[in-house]
Amino acid sequence: MPCDVPCHLTKERQFLWNGTADLVLFSFNQGSEVDTLVAQGAKKSHQHFALSSMEPSTLFPDLSRPEYLKKFDLKATYHLDSDVPRIYLGHDRLNPETFLDFHWMTPPRAKRKDRLVSLVVSNCGKKDKNGRLRYMKELGKHVFIHSFGQCLNNAKASDYMDEPMPDSHERMRKRNRSLQDVLRNCREKMELIRTFKFHLALENSDTPDYVTEKFGIALAAGTVPIVKSRKNNYHLFAPHPHSYVVAEDFASPKVQTGLH
Template sequence: MSSPPAPPTARSLASSLIPAVKLGRGYLLAPAAVAACLLAAVLLFSLLDFSSFSTLTPPPASRVAASTAASNASSSPPRTALDTMGTRPAERFTSLREAYERWDAAVGCPAFAEKHRGSSSPSRSLQDPDAAPCGSLRLRHVSLAVRRVTWVPDVLDGVYQCRCGMTCLWTRNEEALADSPDVELYEIWPPPDTRKQGEALRAFMDIEPTRKRSGHEDIFIGYHADDDVQVTYAGKFFRITHNYHVATHKRDDVLIYWSSSRCFEHRNKIARDLFRHVPAHSFGRCENNVGGGDKALELYPDCAATAGRESEWWDHLHCAMSHYKFVLAIENTFAESYATEKLYYALEAGSVPIYFGAPNARELAPPGSYIDGRAVASVEELAAYVRAVAEDPAAYAEFHAWRRCGVVGGYGRNRAVSLDTLPCRLCERASRMGGRHAPAPAQHNATGS
């Protein structure tokens, strides 16, 4: 296929207007014709728009700016809706779909992905569940008995196909164990203080802020990457009984949802101070301003699904908080890597967390998904920022871009080391140690079998 003809140039246009007379072996221009044609050329040139011919005019300033921005894209992230907040007029909105459409038109997923391109790099805050080589496994099948725990859900019980061809039986049912277990799990209650040769390894889990070891365990499970096996709160099994209905519209009159039943003063003070500047609803027992914790179903009858049982207010908190643009999430303790369900509840409910907690939450949460309350100088500045985001559909929608664009950052690794995946990871640890065939601690060798 032939290429399209090149646009005419000024030289070709001018030459086509001047008639030529051939005399002998040369070309001579008729004087009268030359004068007439020169006048016609002047008139025609005055009517032409040469801006359409790139060979005659420089690129417009906007094109130069775009080219410069493109050349600098590799050195600085693109400006997105949150970077340009305040350039758009304030607008009260309730529809999430319309907010997403505004963001798509103003920013779009490619720019967002480019801005957060480095967020998927490995983080020292999270263990790599695939780091250990398969050759380090000593047992192809590991049985784990759940001995003394409180909140570890029964639904975890089962046989797991793990990586490297290893299988894991996780059970609290003695009848399911054909022989002695390779590892026993304890939580709250400490494991036995002795272990003889041939007895199960002792695993102890404490994912409270203290991360206090029992002193008798062979394997310690905590929320920090420095622990033997890490367990984060980012998985589903921490909250399998909650109503996951999510509202498609957000309130624009009351902006913040909060629910807390453990009334620590530092949390209450943050809530009180912020609520003086931003309209909020407080459910739960702390600073309640809705007339009781059971008001959620009265306010939001669409949250009434109870799975055929009498429900409590916390069964509907996902559904209730999904009606609000923001959720106040304050940890009991501010400690590195201690990010609990308070952060993840809000994210799963499709709201924006205003988060007070782990200083390294950026490595644990999806990129651009929350407001770091501890990074703001004053509650007044925080309140002003929240109100501004609440009235800018494109800026608000950007907090949800991670899930719409598939840019999850460290949150993906966080989910991979949550309670959901503990059975295989704990069984793998026990396998590398030899399970019940592992040597007894030195102080017990004399009494071993």
């Protein structure tokens, strides 16, 4: 990783105990381990313990509790005011094959009249805390939604990939991956939705700065993202105020269907 400061990343815990590590990263659910390490005297005076999380506090309440956050010297989260902001709309330079590979400069495709709204969501848990699943179902009563994920599934992804990216199927063959597995990658999702006019980029949490790859995929594909709430601060990530549609700006999903 290009860096002016020599940096060595490791999972070997010996560097924590022998004091070699300057920074120790912890996931959002490792607060109790921090307490244990501090009690055992593992943390040295020069070391910093950092929280690394891209999960929303509405789903993991500890992330909004001051007493929990005090366990850490630094925070690396999706919040833009974090010590180290970790935003989803980037590119993983360490591993370009990850789902954060956007290809922002890919030319947009012409939209098809029979492809209005797309949806790729597979987290259909019963805890619909922000009501996005209810919104999907209600909107689906008034306009046909092509749903390729497990939620409200009614379309087969392979039937809609008109011009597969050259290496998509080759990667499937080499890694013995199903098409549904491949759709976890940003490039294949972009390929799937780029002939649709709108894409439902609905987050599972209405939290400031929580803007995930759902939003980025739609923009990179040249498709207008439909988001649920303005609470997420999409205006700080969008290229233009009119480059996305906010569902809550409309009185109801039925009223919103007049946008096309």
